[in-house]
Amino acid sequence: MRHFQETKSIIISIFIALIGFFLIGVIPIYQVSQIDATSISILDLAKLENEFRAAMAQIFGGLLLLIGIYLTWRRISAMEQTVEITQKGQITERFTRAIDQLGNDKVEVNTGGIYALERIANESSEDYWPIIEILTSYIRKNSPPEPGMERNELPIDIEAIINVLRRRKNYYENGEPSPINLKQTYLEFADLNFINLKGANLSSANLFGANLFGANLFGANLEFANLEEADLDEVNLNFANLKLANLKLANLEETDLESADLEETDLEGATLFGANILRAKFKSANLKNADFLSTDISIDQLYEAKNLQNIKLDYELIYEIREKHPHLFERL
Structure with missing residues (x-):
C-alpha cells in the first residue's frame, strides 16, 4: 500500500511538471511564433515572449495553489475520518465495557456501568436511544423484589437508572x-x-x-x-x-x-x-x-x-x- 502511494505521488509530480513545462516553456514560444516577425523587432519579440511566459507562470502558480488547497482539504478530510473512526472505536469499546459492568454482581461496579452508559449516551446521539432501551429493560428485569421481601427504598442500581432517566436530555x-x-x-x-x-x-x-x-x-x-x-x-x-x-x-x-x-x-x-x-x-x-x-x-x-x-x-x-x-x- 505504501509503495503504491509513493508511485502515485511520483506520477502526479511528473504530470504537474509536464503541465508547468507546457505552460511556461511551450505556449509562450508558440504564441510568439504566430506573430508576423517582419512587423516587429527581435528585441520586442523576446520581450513579448517573456511577458507571455510571465502570464503562464502566474496561471501555473494559481493552478499549483488550487492543487495545494485541494490536497490540504483531502488531508484534513482524511484526518477527520480517522479521528471519527477512532472515536467510534473508543465509544464501542467503552460501550462493551459498560455492558460488562452492568452484569456484575458487585453493586459499585454495576452502578459504575450505569453511569458510564449515561456518559456515552450524552456523547453519542447514535447510541443514545439503544442505551435508554438497555437501561429501561434492566429496570423491568431487576426491579421486582425477592418473593416475600418488603422494602421502603429502591435498590442502588435501580435508583441510579432512575436518576439517569430524570437527567436525560x-x-x-x-x-x-x-x-x-x-x-x-x-x-x-x-x-x-x-x-x-x-x-x-x-x-x-x-x-x-x-x-x-x-x-x-x-x-x-x-x-x-x-x-x-x-x-x-x-x-x-x-x-x-x-x-x-x-x-x-x-x-x-x-x-x-x-x-x-x-x-x-x-x-x-x-x-x-x-x-x-x-x-x-x-x-x-x-x-x-x-x-x-x-x-x-x-x-x-x-x-x-x-x-x-x-x-x-x-x-x-x-x-x-x-x-x-x-x-x-x-x-x-
Whole structure:
C-alpha cells in the first residue's frame, strides 16, 4: 500500500511538471511564433515572449495553489475520518465495557456501568436511544423484589437508572422515537420528581409511595398501576390512561388531569384539591372520602362515578346537588 502511494505521488509530480513545462516553456514560444516577425523587432519579440511566459507562470502558480488547497482539504478530510473512526472505536469499546459492568454482581461496579452508559449516551446521539432501551429493560428485569421481601427504598442500581432517566436530555417526540417502557416495574418509594415520562408505558407498575412531584406523564399509560399514597402534586396527566389504577390516599393537589381516563379507578381518600379535571372520565370510579375541593367537578362526572360516600365538595356544588339533583345527593 505504501509503495503504491509513493508511485502515485511520483506520477502526479511528473504530470504537474509536464503541465508547468507546457505552460511556461511551450505556449509562450508558440504564441510568439504566430506573430508576423517582419512587423516587429527581435528585441520586442523576446520581450513579448517573456511577458507571455510571465502570464503562464502566474496561471501555473494559481493552478499549483488550487492543487495545494485541494490536497490540504483531502488531508484534513482524511484526518477527520480517522479521528471519527477512532472515536467510534473508543465509544464501542467503552460501550462493551459498560455492558460488562452492568452484569456484575458487585453493586459499585454495576452502578459504575450505569453511569458510564449515561456518559456515552450524552456523547453519542447514535447510541443514545439503544442505551435508554438497555437501561429501561434492566429496570423491568431487576426491579421486582425477592418473593416475600418488603422494602421502603429502591435498590442502588435501580435508583441510579432512575436518576439517569430524570437527567436525560430528550423525551418522547423530542429526540426519542418511542415512549419509555416501564411496564410492570417495581418503583415503590422512587424519587421521580420532575421526570419526563411523556407517553410512557407504566401499566401495572408498582409506584406505591413514589414521589412524582412536577413530573410529565402526558398521555402515559398507567392502567392497573399502583399509585397508593404516591405524591402526584402538580403532575401533568393530560390524556393519561388511569383505568383501574389504585390511587388510594394519593396526593393529586393541583394535578392536571384534563381529558384523563379514570374509569374504575380507586381514588378513595385521595386529595385532588385544585386539580384540573376538565373532561376527565370517572366512569365507575371509587371517590369515597376523596377531596374534590376547588376542582370544578361537574354534575355529570359525579353521576358516572360509582362511590361518592363522604366525598368532599365545594359548598356551592353541594347546595346545587341538594336542590336540583336529590337522587345524587343521597349518594354523597
